[in-house]
Structure formats: C-alpha cells, structure tokens
Amino acid sequence: MELYGSDNTVTNNIVTGNYYGIYVYYSDNNTITGNTINNNSDNGIHMRTATNNQISENTLNANDQGIHLSLSSNNNTLINNTINDSSDVGFYILSSINNTVAENTLYNNSAYGMYIVSSSHYNTLSNNNINGGDTAGINMDSSTYNTLSGNEVNGDSYGIRLIAAMNSTLTNNNATSDSGTGIYLSYSSNSTLTSNNASDNSGTGIYLSGSVNCVLTDNIVRDNGFYGINMQTDSNNNTLTYNTVSNNSNYGLRLQDSDYCTLADNIVSNNSQSGILLFMSNHNELTNNTVFENTNSGIHLSNSANCTLLDNQVNNSDEYNTGYRYLYLGTSPDNVVTSLLVNDGMAELGFTSNSSYSSIGWASELEYPHPTGKTGINGNYWITTPINMDAEFFYNDTDMNSTTEADIELYVKPLSSSEWNEVAGSSLDTDNNSVSATLTMSGYYALVVSDGSSSGDDDDSPGDSSSGSSTTRSSSSSSSRTSVSPGQDSSIVTSTVTSVKRIISGSEIDYEFSGSDTPVLGVSFDAKDDEGLVVAKVEVLSEAPSGVSQHSSKAYQMMSINVGSEGTISSGNADNIQIRFKVSKGWIEQNNIDITTIRMTRYHDDQWNDLPTYQESEDGEYIYLYAETPGFSIFGVVGDEITASSDQVPASASITEEVAEPVAEKETKDTPGFTALAGVVFVSLVVLTRKNKNLRER
Structure with missing residues (x-):
C-alpha cells in the first residue's frame, strides 16, 4: 500500500507478505x-x-523493521503501536526531527527496539515499553537535543545507549534487567x-565515556552486576548530585581519567568494592x-591529586570494617580533606594529603583502650603512613x-607498640573545636581528657537568630565543619547534622539527632511510599537566608530541615510528620518569654506559618516539644515576651500535664485563713492547667 497524496486515512487493514507494508512518500497529514x-x-x-502524520494503534509483527522514518520525515506522532519480532529494528528514525514517539510497546525485536541516527534532532520518546533487543532497547547515534522520559527498557543488551548524542535529556526512565549496561553515554x-x-x-x-558537562541528579543505581556509576576517558566537568548508588x-x-567533576549529596552504600x-x-x-x-x-x-573532600560522612559496621578503610589515598598528593565524618558522625578529621599511601580507619575503644587516667572523647582513628601529614581532629x-x-590532648599508639603517648607539637584551638598536629607515624590516634573531668553547660542558650549571635560551635569563615545544602549560603550555616534511613512503605521512620549540637532532637513520620536510602539534614542558621523575612516573634533558633531532595517527604507521601526539639529555660528567662507561646514555625509560600506545637516533657535545663509539619524547608523556633496582660508561667515552674493535688486539711478555728489560701492554690492550679492546655492545642 502506497500513499503519495495528503490528508488520507488508512484504518483497519491487514497488510501482509509485501516488500513494504505501507509506504508513505512525500505525503503529509495522513492518519494510519x-x-x-x-x-x-x-x-x-x-x-x-x-510530515505531520498520525500513526497510532497499529500492530506490526515479524517485519524487517517495524516503522521506519527517513530523510526529513518530521513532526510526526507515533503513539500506542505494538511492534514485535522484527528481524532488525522496531522503530528506525533517520535524519528526521521533531517527532513524538509515545506509549508504544516493542518486544523481541532482534537488534534494536528504537534506533535514532544521523542528525535526528529534537525528537521526544516517552512512556514506551521496550523489551528484548539484542543490542539496545533505545539507541541514539549522532543525534542531538532529544528527550527520553518515562520509558521502560529492560531485557536488552544496553538499555539506553547514546553515542555522540549531545544535549540529550533523560528523565524518569527505567533501564533495568539488561544483560549489559543500563544507561550508556559515549561522547554525549x-x-x-x-x-x-x-x-x-x-x-x-x-556509564559515561568521553562525555563532559553532564548532570546526573536523583538517579537510583543499585543491584548491578558490575559498577554502579562509571565515568572514564576524559568525562570531565560532570556533576553528580543526590544519586543513590547501592548494592x-x-x-x-x-571515576577514571575524569577531572573537575563535582560529586555532592550522593548516598553510596553496600557496594562490593569501594564506595x-x-x-x-x-x-x-x-x-x-x-x-x-x-x-x-x-x-x-x-x-589522583588536587581534589577537595568536604563534609563527607563515611561509616562501616564491624562486619565490613575488619581489614578495610574508611578513606584510602594511594599516591594521591595535595588533596584537601575537610570535615571527614566517621563512625556515624562521632568523629571528624581534616588534613591535606601527601604523596605517600595513607589509610584512615576506625578502631574500637574496647579493642584499643585509652591510656590509664585518660578518657576518649570520640573514639580512635586508625591512620597508616601519614608521613608529615598536617591534620586537624575536631570535637x-x-x-x-x-x-x-x-584539658583535651591528642594521643597516639603506634601500630608496633602497646604504649599511648601524647603527640608532640599538637595544638588545641577551642575557638575552632580542634586539635592540630603534624602526623609522622602509623598508629591509633585519639582525643582524650583526664579521668574525672566534670562537664556542664556554661551557656544553655544557643543564641537568638534574629540578632545573629553565634552558637557554641564556631561559625567563622575559617571553619569548614558545616555541610551546606544546594542553594544555601554557607556563611550563615553554623553547624550541620545528618542521618540516613531506608524508607519503606508502611514503616515508621525516626531520624535521631539527640546527640547533636542542634535544637532538633529528631524527625519522624509514617512512610507511604518506598523511597530507598534518604538523608535527613538539619542546618543551624545564624540568620535568615536571603529572601526570608524575620518572624515577628522573638527567635530562639532558625534552621533548615530537609529529608532528601525537595519534595521527597511531604504530607502527600507520609503521615504524622513530626519534628522534636528542645528550648533552653535559660533563654526563656533571659528574654522574659511566655512559655505557652513557644512554637515552631515554617517558612513556606513566602510567609511564616506557625505549626501545631505540643510540649512533651521538661527537665532542669530544657523544655521538650514537638511540632507537626506538612513538609520541610526553613524553620524557626519562636516565642512571645510576657506582657502586662498575659498570664505568665515562669520557666522554672512545672507545666507538666499532671498537677498533683494538695493534701487537704480540714479548716478549723485553729487554721485561720485556710479558705482564702485554698482559693489561691486552686486559682494557681487552674492557671497552670489552662496554660499547658493552650500549649498542647497550639
């Protein structure tokens, strides 16, 4: 069947046993x-x-090629066709642009499911289901500015393969269960x-080879038989963020032979070689x-030289740790390592590498106890061959x-010795919370203090974010111990804490931050979707970020709280989202705060939104609260000052929910004024109970 004119409709035919089934030549605006x-x-x-043809709902079986577009066959729509058992290619697009190929099903086509070649630009391939090509499910060669989205590609040799296909956009595709590589970019x-x-x-x-200036964001890459993500052969200036690479x-x-790349906020776990x-x-x-x-x-x-490692967190359980390392540097000089967090963030290390082979690991205090009379602050580092390595140990x-x-000191136990000794020339910097030293020997390093040292809190207020006062951790520009979310101004981030959880549908998730130096104690929710491994991050801010207004109430602390990338967790895919936090009674007293007005507030849609806030408990130093939130962004903890008309509850007074009733004594003529005194006690109890009820209902 041949079409040479325009505006034809070809429908419900059976075409079999010809050279071409339907041949469309210089023919436009047809419907097939x-x-x-x-x-x-x-x-x-x-x-x-x-051009401008509509090809839909056709079934093509056992042809050499299912559908073939060539030589400026542009602006066509090919939708909801089924193509199977082709001896060569299911879809073939040659030197044709601006075509839409959507919602087609292709299976068991011998060489390729879809083959786009020779200057076939600006095509869109979306929501196609492709299975069983010997070479590739989708193959693009020498074609640019194409968009691939929502395609299911599995059971092929390559899932999606791009060769010299620059400026391509791949979004929400599933390239799984292929016998070779899932997604392959060569000089693209x-x-x-x-x-x-x-x-x-x-x-x-x-897999990227010879491909530069690419951006890989929020991809899931796990359970593959070889590498997770591999970049080599001058794949330079690429950016990889928020990817999950596991198992x-x-x-x-x-990365091999690939320079000037940025790897940020990725989760890399449970891989059979190095992460x-x-x-x-x-x-x-x-x-x-x-x-x-x-x-x-x-x-x-x-x-590998002249790399920068900042705020990376590395942790292995004992099952994986024996004989292995958290960080290994082999003939890799002049790499700057700042704020390497190890052992669930318990310890933090910074240094500049030299040309020697160096390993950074972690050792149990039980296996290698500290010297008599000394107590460790954050465990033992295991460091090998640190020849003249300038290092900072943070606490x-x-x-x-x-x-x-x-009293903090840096001690070392050489690998060849059982004795601990103070590291000569070490220097304590309490403003930077660190001890600096030049390391010259392999061994176990530990920050220690003398036994019996007391601990307390000289200042229980973390500061007023509205006035820009600092927290107990250094926030000077010389300190690099804070990690910063994309788009966040690093100069206002004073400290950071992160935690990782695997989010599974139907599970109760609880990120625990109680051991951190932030007011946030934890984030919890009931997950409704599988999200995989997700990082929760709390950043304490010294002031409001650019574009965020100050809250009208007195600010205790401002924070950025995020769980995964934006929108990963919200009221749409999680229930009972709660943030637990604490507020210093010292701050309440110093600022004359009405305790019943303390609440968490969230900046969203260009305004502050007060969140339902409830008190859980208190002790001598803090009150403990939680807030309910529909999502994550910028948060503040605020309160209002006591006014002459307010019923004030001092921070030192108990506002727990259960108030013990006094033991009543019968009034007699020997207890004058008892009725009046009982009335005063009763009124006080009513005020306290009402105050606490208001706090719970806020």
Whole structure:
C-alpha cells in the first residue's frame, strides 16, 4: 500500500507478505491507525520525507523493521503501536526531527527496539515499553537535543545507549534487567540524567565515556552486576548530585581519567568494592556524600591529586570494617580533606594529603583502650603512613565546660607498640573545636581528657537568630565543619547534622539527632511510599537566608530541615510528620518569654506559618516539644515576651500535664485563713492547667 497524496486515512487493514507494508512518500497529514501489518520483507510502515502524520494503534509483527522514518520525515506522532519480532529494528528514525514517539510497546525485536541516527534532532520518546533487543532497547547515534522520559527498557543488551548524542535529556526512565549496561553515554556531552532507575543490570548501571558537562541528579543505581556509576576517558566537568548508588557488585561510583567533576549529596552504600573510587582523576570535588557499609574502602583515591573532600560522612559496621578503610589515598598528593565524618558522625578529621599511601580507619575503644587516667572523647582513628601529614581532629563541645575543653590532648599508639603517648607539637584551638598536629607515624590516634573531668553547660542558650549571635560551635569563615545544602549560603550555616534511613512503605521512620549540637532532637513520620536510602539534614542558621523575612516573634533558633531532595517527604507521601526539639529555660528567662507561646514555625509560600506545637516533657535545663509539619524547608523556633496582660508561667515552674493535688486539711478555728489560701492554690492550679492546655492545642 502506497500513499503519495495528503490528508488520507488508512484504518483497519491487514497488510501482509509485501516488500513494504505501507509506504508513505512525500505525503503529509495522513492518519494510519488500527492496521495489522505482518511478515513484510522490509518495513511494516516506511515513511520518507513525510510530515505531520498520525500513526497510532497499529500492530506490526515479524517485519524487517517495524516503522521506519527517513530523510526529513518530521513532526510526526507515533503513539500506542505494538511492534514485535522484527528481524532488525522496531522503530528506525533517520535524519528526521521533531517527532513524538509515545506509549508504544516493542518486544523481541532482534537488534534494536528504537534506533535514532544521523542528525535526528529534537525528537521526544516517552512512556514506551521496550523489551528484548539484542543490542539496545533505545539507541541514539549522532543525534542531538532529544528527550527520553518515562520509558521502560529492560531485557536488552544496553538499555539506553547514546553515542555522540549531545544535549540529550533523560528523565524518569527505567533501564533495568539488561544483560549489559543500563544507561550508556559515549561522547554525549551536555546531557542531563534525572530521576532514572538503572538497576538490576548484569553490567554497569550508568556509564559515561568521553562525555563532559553532564548532570546526573536523583538517579537510583543499585543491584548491578558490575559498577554502579562509571565515568572514564576524559568525562570531565560532570556533576553528580543526590544519586543513590547501592548494592552493586564492584565499585559504587567510579571515576577514571575524569577531572573537575563535582560529586555532592550522593548516598553510596553496600557496594562490593569501594564506595567511591577516583583513579587518575584530578581536581574533583566530593561534598556531603554519605558513604557506608562498602567493602574495601569507603572513599578511595588512587593516583589522583588536587581534589577537595568536604563534609563527607563515611561509616562501616564491624562486619565490613575488619581489614578495610574508611578513606584510602594511594599516591594521591595535595588533596584537601575537610570535615571527614566517621563512625556515624562521632568523629571528624581534616588534613591535606601527601604523596605517600595513607589509610584512615576506625578502631574500637574496647579493642584499643585509652591510656590509664585518660578518657576518649570520640573514639580512635586508625591512620597508616601519614608521613608529615598536617591534620586537624575536631570535637563537639556541647555539654563540655571550659575546664574539660582546656584539658583535651591528642594521643597516639603506634601500630608496633602497646604504649599511648601524647603527640608532640599538637595544638588545641577551642575557638575552632580542634586539635592540630603534624602526623609522622602509623598508629591509633585519639582525643582524650583526664579521668574525672566534670562537664556542664556554661551557656544553655544557643543564641537568638534574629540578632545573629553565634552558637557554641564556631561559625567563622575559617571553619569548614558545616555541610551546606544546594542553594544555601554557607556563611550563615553554623553547624550541620545528618542521618540516613531506608524508607519503606508502611514503616515508621525516626531520624535521631539527640546527640547533636542542634535544637532538633529528631524527625519522624509514617512512610507511604518506598523511597530507598534518604538523608535527613538539619542546618543551624545564624540568620535568615536571603529572601526570608524575620518572624515577628522573638527567635530562639532558625534552621533548615530537609529529608532528601525537595519534595521527597511531604504530607502527600507520609503521615504524622513530626519534628522534636528542645528550648533552653535559660533563654526563656533571659528574654522574659511566655512559655505557652513557644512554637515552631515554617517558612513556606513566602510567609511564616506557625505549626501545631505540643510540649512533651521538661527537665532542669530544657523544655521538650514537638511540632507537626506538612513538609520541610526553613524553620524557626519562636516565642512571645510576657506582657502586662498575659498570664505568665515562669520557666522554672512545672507545666507538666499532671498537677498533683494538695493534701487537704480540714479548716478549723485553729487554721485561720485556710479558705482564702485554698482559693489561691486552686486559682494557681487552674492557671497552670489552662496554660499547658493552650500549649498542647497550639
């Protein structure tokens, strides 16, 4: 069947046993729908220089190629067709632009499911289901500015393969269960991969070769038979953020011969080799990545120089830790490591690497106890061959008085010795919460204080964010111990705490921050969706971010609280979202705050929104509360000053929900004024009970 004119409709035909099933040549604005096209020796539907055609709901079986577009067959729509058992290609697009290929089903096509080649630009491939191509499910070659979204591609050799396909956009595709690589980019620069799932493939999840200036964000890459994400052969200037890379059978995230890349806010876990490997890759930045439970090393640099590692958290359980390392540097000089958090964030280390081989690990205090008369602050570091390594060991001074802090020392137990000794030339900086030293020997390093040192809190107020006063942790620009969320001004972030949880539908999630130096004690919710491993982060802010107004009430603390990337957790996919926090009674008294007005407030939709806030308990120093929130963003803890007309409850007074009733004594002539006194007690109890009720209902 041949079409040469325009505005034709071809419907409900059975076309079989020809060279071409339907041939459309220089023919426009046709509708071809509902046809069955089988066993033709060349193409089921062949379109040449044909534009603005609608090809839909056709079934094409056992042709050489199912549907073929060539030589400026532009602006066509191909939707909801079924193509199977082609001896070559299901869809073939040659030198044709602006076509929409959507909601088609392709299976068991011999070579390729879809093949887009030779300057086929600006095409959109969306929501197609492709299975069983020997070479690739979707293959793009020498074609640019194409968009692939929502496609299900599985059971092929390559799921999605791009060769010289620059400026491509891949979003929400599932490239899974392929016998080779899930998503493959070769010399396909300036491409963007967002929210794709490249998992359960026999080879690598996502592979880049010779591709520069690409952005990979929020992709899930797990359970692959080789690497999770692999970039090599001058794949420079790429940015990888918020990706989850886990349970892969080799390295989780690997760079080889790839420079000036940025790896930030990724979760890399449970991979069978190192979590992150940089091999012969220089000038890269690794920031705020969470790397845990990987075999071999958490982060591994080999022959890689001039990299920056900032605020990365590395942790391994004992099951993975024996004989392995959190950080390994092999012939990798001049790398700046700032705020390396290890052992669930318990300890923090910074240094600049030299050309020697160095390993950073963690050792149990039970296995390697500290010297007699000394108590460890945050456990033992295991450091090998740190030849003249300038290092900083950080500590948390929360609940530590000045006497204890002044007593902090750095000790080392050489690997070849059982004796602990103070590290010569070490220097304590209480403003920066660190001890600096030049390390010259392999061994176990620990920050210690003398036994019997008391601890307390010299200042129980974390500061008034509206006045910009600082917290107990240093917020000077010289300190780099805070990690910063994308878009957040680092100069106003005074401290950070993170926690990682696997979010499974139907589970109760509780991020615990009670050991941190932030007012936030925890974040909890009931998950309704599977989200995988998700990082929760609390950033304490010294002032309001740009564009955020000050709250009209007195501010106790301002914070940024996020669980995953924006929108990962909200009232749409979680119930009972709560933030637990504490407020210092010292701040309440110093600022004459009406305790019943203390609440958490959230900045959303360009305004402050007070959240329902409830008191849980109190002790001598703090009151403990929780707030209910529909989502995460910028938060403040605020309160109002006592006025002449307010019924004030002092911070020192108990406002617990149960108020013990006094033991009544019968009034007699020997107890004058008892009735009046009982009335005063009764009124006081009523005021306290009402105050607490108001707080619960806020």
